[in-house]
Amino acid sequence: MKAVVHNISKSFENPDGTVFDALQNISLTISEGEFVAVVGRSGCGKSTLLNIVAGLLPATRGEVVFEDLTGDDRPLTSVVFQDLALFPWRSVKKNITYGLEEQKVPPEMRDERAVKLIELVGLKGFEAHYPHQLSGGMKQRTAIARSLAVNPELLLMDEPFSALDAQIRMDMQIELSRIYETTGQSFLYITHYIPEAVFLADRVVVMGGRPGMIQSIVSIDLPRPREEKIKVSPEFVDYLDRIWSEVRGKSQEFGADR
Amino acid sequence: MTLNGRVVKDKTGFLVRRQNPYVSWISVVVILGLWECVGRLGLVPPLFLPCFSAVLTSGYEMVKSGEIFSHLFASLWRIGWGFFLGAGAGILTGIVVGYFQLADDAARPLVAATYPIPKIAILPLLILWLGIGEGSKVAVITLGVFFPVVINVRAGVRNVDPLLIKAALSLGSGPFNVIRKVILPMSLPMIFAGLKLGIGIALLLVVTAEMIAADKGIGFLILSSADLMQTTRLLFGIMVLSVMGVSFAWVLERLERFLLPWRE
16 A cells, blocks of 8 residues: 655744744655655754654644555554664563554464564574663664564654664665565655665655755666665766755755755 | 883772672671670660660560560551552552643642641541541551652653653554553653652651550550660660661562563
8 A cells, every 4th residue: 555645744833932844745655565765964854754654743734644544444654763762671572572462463473473573683592682781783673673563554764773883784774675675565764874765765755955845756776686785886876976966956055054 | 021101000990999798797796796895894874775685685585475576567567558558549640640731730739738748747637537546557658658659650650751652652552551561661660769768758657656656566665665764675676677677678679670670
């Protein structure tokens, strides 16, 4: 099914009564099984957009609709947050099965699914560990597995790798790309790091300006499965160049980088 | 190879704290020894400060006759009920006022006005209402435990990381499960902080209440021994209180570690 972001605008009221427009007329469609990345400078409203799509923040105008879902079906949109938000009192396995508990999945099936996911994200042997006992990369893997576990209509990621060091970040990109290619899950991925967006996504949405608007959408026609060496191919560099000039151009026009 | 010049020394050396397990024992033994000597040398009349050994002897007799247990169990029973009721009501109220703004707005002025009242000042009123028996004593302890627990639990609930709540919502939790499966476990450390404060207050109040009106209990033992100038019994009662306080803290510590294995 498709996720349709229809004409979303978001304004915040400042404490002094003035209104701050964060997003203006955002429309975007994410097809089933598609990986969409949103790039833009800090403060362009991309995290606000993610929160609205996740149902964690009301939009001022517009709506988010999951087509083909009707009646009581509540669209599941699990989020991997920048700060992960793992439950510290739950082990790796219990974190992963949290959403399944909420869906009233019987315990045997929860365990079965947890075992598969732990395997998929490479956390075997760490099932009983608590989050504070894990490295940054392993916490990431746990958070991704937890969000994948519920089979969400759309998996949202808000700059999930920005706290990792460069080497682990690269590993996690490759890992995530492999997970995407194995699961066929739909993703909406927020990042300010353009090479990451190009490496992972089918389409890159460039946001910019104040209030934040969609400035252009670039389809990334790079073969899958994607491997690390793709990052030095001329096509990859062309995409980087194109998106980078879009980001830079619009910011200057709006004076966003001051 | 020899090097010329100044050697860099570890400047942080004086900050290193080493535990001295023997010293802890030695300090206890030295203090008890001094106490004993003061009595043996006749520096202070035994009426004011009997020897440590005399206190132990007197205590042994009370243990043998079972007298101390009737006092101890009376006090424990009152603390037990008072703590159970006060902590239970405190945790429930704390969660409700921490979570629902309406309840918080309604309760805040009431708590602000009643919290500073020394709870023992309410005991005469409670005796008037509930009689001189167990009810008024349990009630005053309940009140004393309730406030620190409610204040800590409220703070714990309000300080739960909103991101964890968002994570739970995004994984399909409803409002009730957010309270049960996120807010409650996340507030447990603060709940325990409140319980630890509460148990100290319970001990304080049980002794005071028993000194005002009781025919049993450690507080009664201490006061009646003083009236009869039985200083050894009085001091043994105080020692029992010390053991009780240490034991309560120990039990709560254990329970906390058992319930919160995930804390660093």
